[in-house]
Amino acid sequence: MNSPPPLTAPTTSVSGDTGLPIATVERETGLGKDTLRAWERRYGFPMPSRNSSGDRLYSAEHVQLLRMIVRLLDTGLRPGKVVGLDHAALQTLLARQTPTPRSFLSKTNKSDTTDNPIVEELLHTIGSHDPRALRQGLSHAQLRMGLAPFVIDLVAPLTTAVGEAWAQGRFEVFEEHLYTEVITGVLRHAIASLPSLAVPQGPKVLLTTVPQEQHSLGLLMVEALLALESCTCVSLGTQTPLTDIAEAARAHQADVVALSFSSLHKAAIVRTSLRELRARLPASTALWVGGACPALYPSALTGVSAVRHLSGLQPLVAQWRHTH
Structure with missing residues (x-):
């Protein structure tokens, strides 16, 4: 089978000072600035224009293609196989791929959503541009199912399905963003509604x-499941430097640091980061990791617990309590 044709140049260009700065592209795609620059050097894509100050400017097409590439990386493909392909080639690959059930932060081991009528109904609601109906549908599902089944059996596969719908051209970026905002609010409300214990548990x-x-x-889904287990959760959000993670763990006297990694990270960088963080953390602080990054699972690092699926969190909490 012949390989799809490479993308030699975007069909639309950016001139003058128009276009998207690299920080915006980073935010819209989840790809770090260093990754974007490395791909530019290695694969010749994305090849941005420059403004009068010499800063990189990316087109809307760049962002669209990069987001398709991210979807393919999430299925397990390597950057060298997909970076630089044109829209048609990426769309063809996306149609052939099925998500790998590796992530405990965005997927479960029940990754097939084709037979889930609730997921399809909610996808239709997202596409109807009715945030109130979407919020009500998700909230009612949470009350009916209970928080843990809601997160594991509905939110996780729905999140995957929303990403796939975007990659297939069914959703636009704003529709995916709307879903993220609504489900974030629903999960935050569910967490806040959990009864508080007089004496917090570890x-x-x-x-x-x-x-x-x-x-x-994904972090919010994990927080919901941990809160349901009466754990005390402290969320720092995303993109925290390793030194700050270690300092925060000491300041909050955290028993566990939980991190997620997407498939975008290089294996060597992930393992180096985990070794460095493990060395910075107190020996008594556990380090839990999960996500779609394959480097987390072949061989566990000393002092690091890798969790493949959301359903593996409760046993890990039980194990921690048994040993403490």
Whole structure:
């Protein structure tokens, strides 16, 4: 089978001082600035124009293609196989791919959503541009199902389905953003509605991501499941420097630091970051990791617990309590 044709240049160009700065592209795609520059050098894509100050400017087409590439990387393909392909080639690859069930922060081991009528109904609601109906549908599902099944059996596969719908051209970027905003509000409300214990139970978990990892919805799903287990959660949001993670863990006297990694990170960088963070953390502080990054799972690093699926969080909490 012949390989899809490479993308030699975007069909639309950016001239003068118009276009998107690299910080905006980083935010819209989840790809770090260093990754974008490295791909530019290695693959010749994306090849931005420059403004009068010499800063990179990217076109809307660049962003669209990069987001398609991110979807393919999430299925397990390597950058060398997809970076630089044109829109048609990327769309063809996306149609052939199925998500790998590796992520405990955005997927579960039940990654097939084709037979889930609730997921399809909610996808239709997203496409109808009715945020109130979407919020009500998700809120009612949470009350009916209970928080843990809601997160594991509905939110996780729905999040995957929303990403796939965008990649297939069914959704626009704003529709995906709307879903993220609505489900974030629903999960935050569900967490706040959980009864508080007179005496908080351990572990106290510090949740965040390393620099250049911008995905936050997975962390919120984990926080919801941990809160349901009566854990004390402290979320720092995304992209926290390693030194700050270690300092925050000490300041909050965290029992556990929980991190997520997408498939965009190079294996060597992930393992180096984990070794460095493990060395900076107190020996008594556990380090839990998960996500779609394959480097997390082949061989566990000393002092690091890798969780493949959301359903693996409760046993890990039980194990921690048994040993403490």
